[in-house]
Amino acid sequence: MAGSATKTVHDIFQSMEYGPATTSTFATAQAWLDHHSRSLGLFIDGMFVRPADRQSCSVTDSTGGAVCSTVCAVGDDVSQCASSAANGYKAWSSLTCQQRAKVLLRLVSLLGQHGQCVSQLCELCGAPCSLSTLVRLLQYYGSWAQLRDTLISGWAPLGVVAVVVSDDCSLYSLLLKVLPALAMGNSVIVVPGRTKAPPALLLAQLFVAAGLPAGALNVLTGGDMSLGAEVAQSPNISYITYSGNKQDAVRLCEATAGMGVPVSVSICIGPTCPFIIFESADIDSAVDGVIEAAFKKIREVHWVLCVQESVLESVEARLRLRMAGMKCLALRSDEDRTLVDAAVQEAQQQGAMLIQPCTAPPSGAQYPPTVLCRAAPSSLFVVSPSPGPLLPFMTFRTNTEAVAIGNHSPHGLAASIWTEDLTLALETAKSLSVGSVWVNSHSMSDPCMPVCGHKDSGTCTDGGQEGLYQFLCSPGSSFPTLPRSWVVDALLALTHNYVCTTDLPISVSGCSLAVQSPGCGDVLAYCPDGGRKDVRNAVEAAVKVQPGWMKKSASARAQSLYLLVKCLEAKRQDLAASISAQAGVSLDKAEKETDFSISRLNDWAANCDKIKGGNLPVPHSGLALSLPEALGVVGVVLPDKNPLLSMVTLLGAALTTGNAVVMVPSQKYPLPALTFIQVLQSSDLPAGLVNILTGRRDQLTVALANHSVIKAIWYWGSAEGCQYLQHTCTNPLKTLYLSSQKDEEETDEGRDWTRSSLLEEMWRNAVQWKNVWIPTA
Known part of the structure; x- marks a missing residue:
């Protein structure tokens, strides 16, 4: 129209400017808040609870206006919530996979009825999340709930999972942890940030309306991240997973160190x-x-x-x-x-x-x-x-x-x-x-794509089938158990800095330790007792060779491991003798462990070119690839039990996936590892790829924990060592796999190193995932 100020499509196309945004209205969300008197309580045991004499936190919108207030939970509320979650886990996990799937998929229809309220409340609280995104999440994990026993047979839920998110985390990141935990049969305690509390409470109410058993999903609100550490103190909690910024992640890891609960983090806020x-x-x-x-x-x-x-x-x-x-x-x-x-x-x-x-x-x-x-x-x-x-x-x-x-x-x-x-x-x-x-x-994002932050961006994988395993324990085992030890003074015992590599016959310090027989205490040999500089030398050697080893084809790595098997077979008698003399077992039993170690290494060699991953079925036009990659340099502190078999199992997991290893043998039984050095020297593995460091476990653990290049630590040791690693390995973040030897010794059998499911479990701990999205239209 002549004289009109309205721009045509041609005008906008020429200038490439964005059109005016639509004005948002929040009438439905405001009505829901008014129904709750703009004062939201905790969500425990399937209902809103507002205990007396509790402080409250104010939730504001982007303009600083008041939206509502939430309750700041205290210790009594945490105890009540944990007890409710334990009961909810029993009811939820006892349902069949099909019944759990129906509950999650029923929520899709409820979102159709209340989706406007959810969307408006999310936008009002500064956490916008489209309804289609929520529906896609529910449909994806609803189908996984249906197929858990079919496609992930034998794996069992952990129990009660605590999901903690920072105040600046998106609702999508929150649900990317809550929904898979529920789909696998766990109960969940959500500890949201202040601005994410109202949407989390509304969704919890909708979950119960969809048929989720009371206590299977609880929401605890508070003022800061200290609430997450308070939740960890409950003996009912099996696992804590966090999503948000790095500062809050570090505080949570340090505050929960020694509480006996494994913690994983996803840093999705603030990275470059x-x-x-x-x-x-x-x-x-x-x-x-x-x-x-x-x-x-x-x-x-x-x-x-x-x-x-x-x-x-x-x-x-x-x-x-x-x-x-x-x-x-x-x-x-x-x-x-x-x-x-x-x-x-x-x-x-x-x-x-x-x-x-x-x-x-x-x-x-x-x-x-x-x-x-x-x-x-x-x-x-x-x-x-x-x-x-x-x-x-x-x-x-x-x-x-x-x-x-x-x-x-x-x-x-x-x-x-x-x-x-x-x-x-x-x-x-x-x-x-x-x-x-x-x-x-x-x-681009979709729940079928595994999101795994590398380097300082996280220690776990969210999304896809790979993201489900953090909420499961493998067949024939329980999740790595950690002792509940709050004795912080015990950490000081690890800070003294008192290790032999395949390239270093003696420690830099020149000190040594006597290796004694378990019965009469006779000295069998002397092993190097090194220091931090030996660890630095070992890591430096590993860093030089690891990229080349990772770039080798899977079949080439397999051939190197098959040759290592032949070298191991050639030293069969010597290794059996060292196990018998060191551990005080019969020669027949030592030979059985040696034979099983040879078989286990053969399995790892065969597993090299059986790479998982591939094209992901994203609901968009394009190609989405999921690729497993090596972590880098892995520090391994070996257990006392089955000194050769445990070493071969963990070494094979690391080498198969392209990692280099800095390995600390059992301080109590180091002789089989020293004999294994001769096996490594006769193989064609690159020098520096496997470094065996003997010495005092605690001092070597400190050196590994404080080395910035090491990407992951697998540790079997004392309660104080587990606590120290949880407290220390936060800057930069390290992936931890911790198990207390005291717990193993208190059981009849401890960890069964002969079970075949260990291959799958340790393989998943030895890789990090990368997804590549290539649009086609």
């Missing part, structure tokens, strides 16, 4: 992720994608834009065009504004050039979208970015340099790659140390 644009990319699509990722989406991660130098000017020009007309974005608080101003000032002092659509207001919790051009990888605003709409912009020349910049961050959550060259995209995706890679796209 590379957004890589190659010269072969569709520049218009890439620039539009980076603006949407950095400034339009909920800013749970910090993106760093990496552009190939040959298209630098083209990307800059398009950034200026796309950002023109964009308005200031809201910050969470005035404190965030101070941090943003400081980061921008520092960037300008280092020579960065700003791209902004408008001038920043002099004050207030708002700031315009800002691109910081000419950033250096070592700049503080790149390594530790401040909250706010800031996008560091750096350049690279080659693919190798792009990968180096992408891996420079201590985080390893995700990356976005933009190129029309599929070979380049796959090579880059394989080289980046991140859990999720999106090609010509970003922020």
Whole structure:
């Protein structure tokens, strides 16, 4: 129409600006809050509970307005909730798989009736989550509840699982842990962040309406992360899993150390992720994608834009065009504004050039979208970015340099790659140390995709079939049990620094320990008693050789392990004699353990090229690949029981998947490991791939725990050692597999190292998962 100010589709297409956002109304959510007098209680045993004389927390919206208040739970509430969850577990786990699936799928129809209330409440509390996303989660895990005994036969639920999330975590991340735990037959205690409490309480109410037994899902609200540690003190809790930011994760791990509960974390808030644009990319699509990722989406991660130098000017020009007309974005608080101003000032002092659509207001919790051009990888605003709409912009020349910049961050959550060259995209995706890679796209998610943060971005896998195993224990075993020991002074006993590698015949210190026979105490041999420097030397050797071992084909690794089996068979008599002399068992029993060790190593060699993973059935047009990858360098502290068989079992798990190993034999029975060194020396395994360090278990555990390169520690030892590792291995995060030897000795048989299900269990502990999303339309 002539003279009309309304823009046509052609005008919008030419300027590529975004249309006006729809105005949100929250009438349905407000009515639900009014029904509860805007004062929400705890959800325990299938109903809302509001105990007297409890403090309350205020929940506010994005503008600072009051939404409602929630109860701050105390010790009595935690005890009542844990007891209810234990009863709920009995009722929920006693149902058949089909009955549990019906409950989860029935919730889908309930969401159809109350979906508007759920969506509005989530948006009101600053945790927007689309209804279609919730439906997809329920349908996916409802079907897994149906198929648990068919596709994951023999694996059993853990019991009561505590799901703790930080205040800035999304509702999707919360449900990505709650739903699989329920689908596998566990009961769940949810400890949400302050702003996630109202949606979590509403969903708990809907779960009960769908037929979930009372106590199978409980919600405890509180003021901070200390509530999660309080929940861990209950003897009914079997496992704690956390999702959110790194700071709260560290506090939770340190607070729960020694409480006897395994803790896993997923760091999905605050990590730095590379957004890589190659010269072969569709520049218009890439620039539009980076603006949407950095400034339009909920800013749970910090993106760093990496552009190939040959298209630098083209990307800059398009950034200026796309950002023109964009308005200031809201910050969470005035404190965030101070941090943003400081980061921008520092960037300008280092020579960065700003791209902004408008001038920043002099004050207030708002700031315009800002691109910081000419950033250096070592700049503080790149390594530790401040909250706010800031996008560091750096350049690279080659693919190798792009990968180096992408891996420079201590985080390893995700990356976005933009190129029309599929070979380049796959090579880059394989080289980046991140859990999720999106090609010509970003922020794609689906519950069938395993999300596994690499490096400092987490210690567990969420989503997909792989994410279910954290809520299950393998056939014939229980979840690694930890003693409940709160004696923090005992940690001091581990901090003294008093180890022999296959390349180091003696320790650097020159000290040694006497190896005595179990009966008369005669000295059988002397083994090196090394120190921290020996550990550093061993890790350095492992780091040099591990990438080459990982890049070998699976069949090549299998051939090396088959040769190791032959070398083991050649030393059969010597190994049996060492077991008999060291452990005080009959020669016949020692020979049986040796024969079983040979068979076990044969099994690992055969398992090398039986790689799991593959194409995922995502409900989108595109190809989603799930790939298992090696962890890197694994520290293993071996148990006293079955000294040869346990060593071969754990060593095979690590080597089969491409890891290097720094191994500490049993301090009580080190002789079989010393004899095994001769087996390693006659094999064709690369020098430094397997390092055997003898000495005092506690001192070596301290050295392994404090080495930043070691990615995982598998530990069999004292209660104090388990507590120390849980408390220490948080910066950087290490994947822990802990078992108390005291618990094993108190049982008749302890851990059964002969069971075949150990292969599956330890294989899953030796890999981390990467998913690669490649859209086709």
